[in-house]
Amino acid sequence: MVAILPAEPAVQAAIQKQMAGSSPRHTMDSARLHIAYTRGGRPVEEMISAVVDCTESTGVALFGSGEPPPVNRSCHTNGTNIVRAPQGRLDETLAAMQQPHFQDLTKTWHPETPWFMKAMRDQQAGFDAATAQFNKAAAGIRAEGQAAEDRLVANAQAQRQQMERSTASAMAADQARQGAIDGAAHNTVNYSLDRKDYINPSTGQTINASSEYNHQWMSSDGSTLIQTNDHSYDPNGAVYPVSQSWLELVPK
Secondary structure, eight states, X not given: OOEEEEOOXXXXXXXXXXXXXXXXXXXXXXXXXXXXXXXXXXXXXXXXXXXXXXXXXXXXXXXXXXXXXXXXXXEEOSOEEEEEEETTOHHHHHHHHTSHHHHHHHTTOOOOHHHHHHHHHXXXXXXXXXXXXXXXXXXXHHHHHHHHHHHHHHHHHHHHHHHHHHHHXXXXXXXXHHHHHHHHHHHXXXXXXXXXXXXXXXXXXXXXXETXXXXXXXXXXXXXXXXXXXXXXXXXXXXXXXXXXXXXXXXX
């Protein structure tokens, strides 16, 4: 960048005329930028100029903040003018452009249809590429956000499952301890009362009966218990042979 210069007098005059009587919220300004660089291996200079048109508007202050309302400034330019010349010949080119014959020549300029159509296609291609890049970036952001959300959900589920397993394990251990306590107390009571638990092999029912007998026989209807110390005794066919059959209980 060689220099930043004010707009040409004619441009400044046009701006002042257009801004006469305009609202203070509407401003226009112009400047020129002199740059030098190498293009295709050849040193060149350029003069870039543009008119910037700005409009101010007052926004809404944040409720309760005590701050003044924000001022928004929207600016645009209708176009950028670029004059390029070989290095050392920019001033000569700019001076020539001010000659009447050059001004008359510019009035005859018009874009050729193939060039205009190519420019339109290039603009559309640039817009499509920018849109695709934006969509790709947005999709990446959405995918990253979804992945992060999935990780959070998975972690929450894993923590919940771990908590459920820990709770179930603690409850099972507590139930086992309580069962052992209850079993010990029950056995103590049975011992003090000369009682014992027996299992009915047919039904799985637990029956508490006197421990003073070696054999316990239960009727098929579950209503009658025969207790005996006679190892050879079997009530089947002998006691209520028609209405009942008998099954020996198993010590628990």
